[in-house]
Amino acid sequence: MKDEFKLIRKLLASASRSIEGGGDFIKVPPGDDACLLSGLRNPVITTDTHRENIHFSFDWQTPEEIGRKAVSVTLSDLAASYAKPVSLFVNLGIPSPFSEKTAEELYKGIGRGLAEYNCTLGGGNISGSDLLSLDLFAIGEGSADLFPLRSEAKPGDGLYCTGPLGMARAGIDLLKKKDTEFQSLVNSFKFPKPRFDAAKVLLNHGIRCVIDISDGLKGDAMHLAEASNVTIELSIDRRNIDHDLTAFCEKYRLKPEDMAIAGGEDYELLFSCSQDVYGKLKKDLPDAYPVGQCLMFTGKHILAPSSELSSFQHGR
Amino acid sequence: MKDEFKLIRKLLASASRSIEGGGDFIKVPPGDDACLLSGLRNPVITTDTHRENIHFSFDWQTPEEIGRKAVSVTLSDLAASYAKPVSLFVNLGIPSPFSEKTAEELYKGIGRGLAEYNCTLGGGNISGSDLLSLDLFAIGEGSADLFPLRSEAKPGDGLYCTGPLGMARAGIDLLKKKDTEFQSLVNSFKFPKPRFDAAKVLLNHGIRCVIDISDGLKGDAMHLAEASNVTIELSIDRRNIDHDLTAFCEKYRLKPEDMAIAGGEDYELLFSCSQDVYGKLKKDLPDAYPVGQCLMFTGKHILAPSSELSSFQHGR
Numbered sequence: 001m002k003d004e005f006k007l008i009r010k011l012l013a014s015a016s017r018s019i020e021g022g023g024d025f026i027k028v029p030p031g032d033d034a035c036l037l038s039g040l041r042n043p044v045i046t047t048d049t050h051r052e053n054i055h056f057s058f059d060w061q062t063p064e065e066i067g068r069k070a071v072s073v074t075l076s077d078l079a080a081s082y083a084k085p086v087s088l089f090v091n092l093g094i095p096s097p098f099s100e101k102t103a104e105e106l107y108k109g110i111g112r113g114l115a116e117y118n119c120t121l122g123g124g125n126i127s128g129s130d131l132l133s134l135d136l137f138a139i140g141e142g143s144a145d146l147f148p149l150r151s152e153a154k155p156g157d158g159l160y161c162t163g164p165l166g167m168a169r170a171g172i173d174l175l176k177k178k179d180t181e182f183q184s185l186v187n188s189f190k191f192p193k194p195r196f197d198a199a200k201v202l203l204n205h206g207i208r209c210v211i212d213i214s215d216g217l218k219g220d221a222m223h224l225a226e227a228s229n230v231t232i233e234l235s236i237d238r239r240n241i242d243h244d245l246t247a248f249c250e251k252y253r254l255k256p257e258d259m260a261i262a263g264g265e266d267y268e269l270l271f272s273c274s275q276d277v278y279g280k281l282k283k284d285l286p287d288a289y290p291v292g293q294c295l296m297f298t299g300k301h302i303l304a305p306s307s308e309l310s311s312f313q314h315g316r
Numbered sequence: 317m318k319d320e321f322k323l324i325r326k327l328l329a330s331a332s333r334s335i336e337g338g339g340d341f342i343k344v345p346p347g348d349d350a351c352l353l354s355g356l357r358n359p360v361i362t363t364d365t366h367r368e369n370i371h372f373s374f375d376w377q378t379p380e381e382i383g384r385k386a387v388s389v390t391l392s393d394l395a396a397s398y399a400k401p402v403s404l405f406v407n408l409g410i411p412s413p414f415s416e417k418t419a420e421e422l423y424k425g426i427g428r429g430l431a432e433y434n435c436t437l438g439g440g441n442i443s444g445s446d447l448l449s450l451d452l453f454a455i456g457e458g459s460a461d462l463f464p465l466r467s468e469a470k471p472g473d474g475l476y477c478t479g480p481l482g483m484a485r486a487g488i489d490l491l492k493k494k495d496t497e498f499q500s501l502v503n504s505f506k507f508p509k510p511r512f513d514a515a516k517v518l519l520n521h522g523i524r525c526v527i528d529i530s531d532g533l534k535g536d537a538m539h540l541a542e543a544s545n546v547t548i549e550l551s552i553d554r555r556n557i558d559h560d561l562t563a564f565c566e567k568y569r570l571k572p573e574d575m576a577i578a579g580g581e582d583y584e585l586l587f588s589c590s591q592d593v594y595g596k597l598k599k600d601l602p603d604a605y606p607v608g609q610c611l612m613f614t615g616k617h618i619l620a621p622s623s624e625l626s627s628f629q630h631g632r
Contacts, residue, residue, distance in 0.1 A: 034360045034362035034394060034397040034399065034456070036358060036360050038359075039358065039359070040359050041355045042353075042355065043352070043353040043354075044351070044352050045350060045403070045453075046351070047440055047441045047453060048407075049407050049409070049441045049443045051409070051443055051445065054443060055443075077350050080350070083350065087361070089361060089363050091451045093367070123362075123363060124363055125363045125364055125365045125451075129449070131446070133409065135365070135407045135441075135451035137361075137405060137407075139361065
């Protein structure tokens, strides 16, 4: 175990150094008791956990894919908060034995995820564990103008989404079925993209109510509805559903709307605003489309088409 | 499992609200995707992991003691960096089943640890796990004047410590032996105190080389010596060893110096400076005492009296 720790510390140090622009953010790099960052006007903090056999599996993901996705998923919460990534900290729980090759690939993936969004690796901690776990902690610089909240949905607002839904859920189903068709769906599951680009547009249009879709449209709309004390009526137009997802659903006799509403790990942004604002914003974000309406609270937070799929839960 | 998550989210929210002064630091509290803090001039970040049967055990610690100690130990790295606690984030891995009473006591301990050092709970994450784990991320506001480093020890410096060593190691030995004598030693293991008070004195005297002693004097002196490229010659005067530790060592036929040098989890601060500076500083920090000398690197980083105890390792 001791040599593995040494190896991983080495990888941590090299991943940290490899990020260009790290010097702008990190004043004192990992290695001391703590890391000193440059001053932050609006520090935005988020944490996430990725555990073997709950959030990922070596059965269908390579170590590099696992590392890269853990970073993307954590940074997605910064995108949903209009914050620019600054630094990520990774606490690793590693099982014994843990091969040098696996550790190297895991860090390669973490490094790749960080480089994609110009984020530094600030440090972390390593300890023994029964299964591999990654606890990630990301720090971002928030917008000086606006911190979006899930509690800002108003009756009368429309509910909108920045991109296609349900693809990642189909992707993990394909991996479990060992079906090699529809690689675009598998890629949606393996390589989610935090929507920093879409967040920029939403911020420019003053959108105050945003959440990223990790638990699925229904699950995350529920979070919005509860926090805002509104009822949300969900509806998905079939024309907004991805072609490959539609073909997948035909093959497996599933309803595409069910997959879009109940599927998880999309990491698109869900937001609410007036129809007027949506009309203007749509020009800058052509992939956005309506997924529902916010109503006065009727006693039930979510009204959704009946579905045979249960809401997405990790590890089920 | 789902109900347990709900309960813990409730406890997280209540622990967060219960911290006085939280409003000064936390602009948007836990509950959204991310937490927004007030601006930080010198953000200092540290991470720590506490895993069942490696870092703690329900065999000899209550859930409240486990929560409180996890907080203190994490904040100790901020003390060693001259940073004032701002906010703590806790990622919990909880086994199933996990009783409501255990969860409540764990959070009571976390809340107590936070209140002792005027730190807020910024948020966290909960997921299933085989054994209980706490991944903690602490954010502090560093000093504008000085960020101490482990690489600043110079040949000719003395090496000093802010308080008694070896007591926590004896404490865990007593718990394992089910020996109820020497409660002060057990308390040293159960209730470590981050030395923010001593850090303030060290900062006032411009001490540039500081580390907190978690791995034991020998282990952490090694970290200083490696980072500073010096040889450290350790020596402990028996007069600086705690009376109860001396009595414990008599009972179990151990050398008190061995316990002080190899024992871990003391969380005192280890620092280096010239004898002149130490002479002035000692007036403000009467419990400080010398534990060694920094020399030109001789090819070996640590010279220590021969010992029958191996260096401290968690979970061994």
